[in-house]
Amino acid sequence: MAHDAISSRTGNTETVRIATSESRLARYGLIGVALCFVALFLVLPLAAVFTEAMRNGPGEFATVLADPETFAAIKLTLLVAVIAVPLNLVFGIAAAWAIAKFEFKGKAFLTTLIDLPFSVSPVISGLVFVLLFGSHSLLGPWLQSHGIQILFAVPGIVLATVFVTFPFVARELIPLMQEQGTSDEEAALSLGASGWQTFWYVTLPNIKWGLLYGVLLCNARAMGEFGAVSVVSGHIRGLTNTMPLQVEILYNEYNFVAAFAVATLLALLALVTLVLKSVLEMKYSEQIAASRRH
Amino acid sequence: MTARTASLWQFRQPSVIPGFGLALGVTLSWLILIILIPLSGLAWRSSALGWSTFWTLATDTRTVNALRISFGTAFLAALVNVIFGVILAWVLVRYRFPGKRIIDAMVDLPFALPTAVAGIALTALYAPNGWIGSLLTPFGIKIAFTPIGIVFALVFVGLPFVVRTVQPIMEEIDKEVEEAAATLGANRFQTIRRVLLPGLAPAVLTGFALAFARGVGEYGSVIFIAGNLPYVSEIAPLLIVIRLEEFNYPAATAIAAVMLIISFAMLLIINTIQAWSRRRYGYGA
Numbered sequence: 408m409a410h411d412a413i414s415s416r417t418g419n420t421e422t423v424r425i426a427t428s429e430s431r432l433a434r435y436g437l438i439g440v441a442l443c444f445v446a447l448f449l450v451l452p453l454a455a456v457f458t459e460a461m462r463n464g465p466g467e468f469a470t471v472l473a474d475p476e477t478f479a480a481i482k483l484t485l486l487v488a489v490i491a492v493p494l495n496l497v498f499g500i501a502a503a504w505a506i507a508k509f510e511f512k513g514k515a516f517l518t519t520l521i522d523l524p525f526s527v528s529p530v531i532s533g534l535v536f537v538l539l540f541g542s543h544s545l546l547g548p549w550l551q552s553h554g555i556q557i558l559f560a561v562p563g564i565v566l567a568t569v570f571v572t573f574p575f576v577a578r579e580l581i582p583l584m585q586e587q588g589t590s591d592e593e594a595a596l597s598l599g600a601s602g603w604q605t606f607w608y609v610t611l612p613n614i615k616w617g618l619l620y621g622v623l624l625c626n627a628r629a630m631g632e633f634g635a636v637s638v639v640s641g642h643i644r645g646l647t648n649t650m651p652l653q654v655e656i657l658y659n660e661y662n663f664v665a666a667f668a669v670a671t672l673l674a675l676l677a678l679v680t681l682v683l684k685s686v687l688e689m690k691y692s693e694q695i696a697a698s699r700r701h
Numbered sequence: 702m703t704a705r706t707a708s709l710w711q712f713r714q715p716s717v718i719p720g721f722g723l724a725l726g727v728t729l730s731w732l733i734l735i736i737l738i739p740l741s742g743l744a745w746r747s748s749a750l751g752w753s754t755f756w757t758l759a760t761d762t763r764t765v766n767a768l769r770i771s772f773g774t775a776f777l778a779a780l781v782n783v784i785f786g787v788i789l790a791w792v793l794v795r796y797r798f799p800g801k802r803i804i805d806a807m808v809d810l811p812f813a814l815p816t817a818v819a820g821i822a823l824t825a826l827y828a829p830n831g832w833i834g835s836l837l838t839p840f841g842i843k844i845a846f847t848p849i850g851i852v853f854a855l856v857f858v859g860l861p862f863v864v865r866t867v868q869p870i871m872e873e874i875d876k877e878v879e880e881a882a883a884t885l886g887a888n889r890f891q892t893i894r895r896v897l898l899p900g901l902a903p904a905v906l907t908g909f910a911l912a913f914a915r916g917v918g919e920y921g922s923v924i925f926i927a928g929n930l931p932y933v934s935e936i937a938p939l940l941i942v943i944r945l946e947e948f949n950y951p952a953a954t955a956i957a958a959v960m961l962i963i964s965f966a967m968l969l970i971i972n973t974i975q976a977w978s979r980r981r982y983g984y985g986a
Contacts, residue, residue: 528918
């Protein structure tokens with residue numbers, strides 16, 4: 408007791424308990440628990456991807472990446488993202504414009520509908536397109552007689568990806584544009600700008616970082632989607648296998664090194680996404696929507 | 702008369718901003734085309750099965766077991782995530798330690814890492830011959846290829862949902878509340894339990910609901926680590942895929958419909974609890 412009083416008088420802050428913080432022991436304990444948890448569930452899995460891919464040396468790693476099937480998977484993944492992301496970008500801007508800049512009936516309901524794909528299992532997201540375009544659906548026979556291939560082909564993969572990534576951009580822009588209000592646009596319009604000019608020169612610069620943020624997340628999901636794409640793809644090697652599907656096929660053939668080699672590319676994509684995301688959050692935090700949850 | 706027609710017709714409040722028709726038109730067409738038509742196709746196909754067929758398919762033992770495993774493991778994983786997610790969020794908001802920024806960025810890894818990659822990576826770690834699995838094997842603990850493996854995969858997938866919902870609310874906590882509690886004689890544990898946690902409850906529940914919903918539908922990260930033994934470690938989304946591969950569309954449709962109905966019902970219940978808790982404690986997510 409006396410020792411405590413003396414040491415606190417001599418400025419030894421360690422024995423002075425701040426009333427709004429935990430004891431040192433509790434603090435270190437909690438940090439320890441948190442770090443162990445992060446290590447077990449986040450750091451080690453990531454490390455495992457790279458280590459397993461390099462298990463037989465960089466030579467085999469390079470062989471896998473040079474394989475034409477891998478190349479086809481990379482190409483398909485990029486193609487799907489290049490189609491799906493811009494479509495959802497346009498949709499996201501339109502939805503955010505309508506929802507954030509105007510007051511109308513049924514707005515809350517519309518917002519809920521936009522979020523719907525988040526609460527649907529990826530497998531079900533794929534299933535709905537199988538039911539819609541499959542051979543014993545209403546559309547199936549008609550599509551077949553006209554030689555249009557949607558399922559087990561690129562259009563099906565794109566549709567499933569668009570479904571799954573549907574809310575990303577809109578979700579990011581709606582709170583941001585709601586916060587920014589309409590006064591900037593009103594000023595531009597009163598100065599004689601046309602609607603499109605207002606959008607290009609006033610709104611777009613205001614939302615560009617938030618938009619980029621949404622596109623980043625949308626793209627990561629589009630390139631990495633597995634469940635929905637797996638259901639509609641048909642797993643035709645070299646034709647309808649995206650990179651995540653290629654990982655699965657190689658893994659199921661016990662070709663672990665090859666599976667992890669392709670997985671490395673996807674893990675790198677994830678790391679790049681995280682770095683860009685952190686940079687955007689650090690530099691433009693006030694120009695990115697405040698609510699962070701997807 | 703004119704006033705009445707005006708109010709009836711006033712679908713939206715007047716505004717000088719142009720482009721409402723175009724923006725709403727694009728939004729609605731895209732929504733109907735991509736989301737609503739496919740989803741109502743599922744509803745239509747399951748109602749076309751007829752009630753007795755639907756009931757037989759939905760109460761098939763393998764289906765019931767798969768649903769029980771999916772919802773059970775997702776519940777457990779969301780619970781684990783609530784405990785460790787809240788600790789992690791607290792540590793990130795309140796303490797300073799080296800590498801904090803990197804840890805904070807890492808929390809989003811499950812959002813960015815494709816689920817198939819997460820699945821094979823977790824399997825490499827927790828399989829009996831894996832990095833961590835081989836350490837546990839001598840003690841007779843098996844994680845991969847058991848339902849525990851499913852929980853592990855779902856913990857990975859759901860973690861950011863809890864942390865990212867709780868974190869911003871924690872940042873907003875007014876320190877004065879804690880000071881007041883302390884001056885009134887509460888010890889730190891009492892302050893946390895009686896003052897801080899109740900205020901965080903709505904955010905924690907939201908995080909739980911999001912992690913749970915995500916876990917129920919998760920497929921990619923689970924199928925590699927689960928072992929996929931029917932009746933034991935076979936999740937409902939996998940059973941849908943298996944039924945599709947057998948061209949058993951009615952069964953796949955029925956499982957999907959049951960999954961959607963249960964998860965919407967659970968989200969509704971959780972939203973109600975959350976609204977109640979927000980009313981009671983004043984603030985929240």
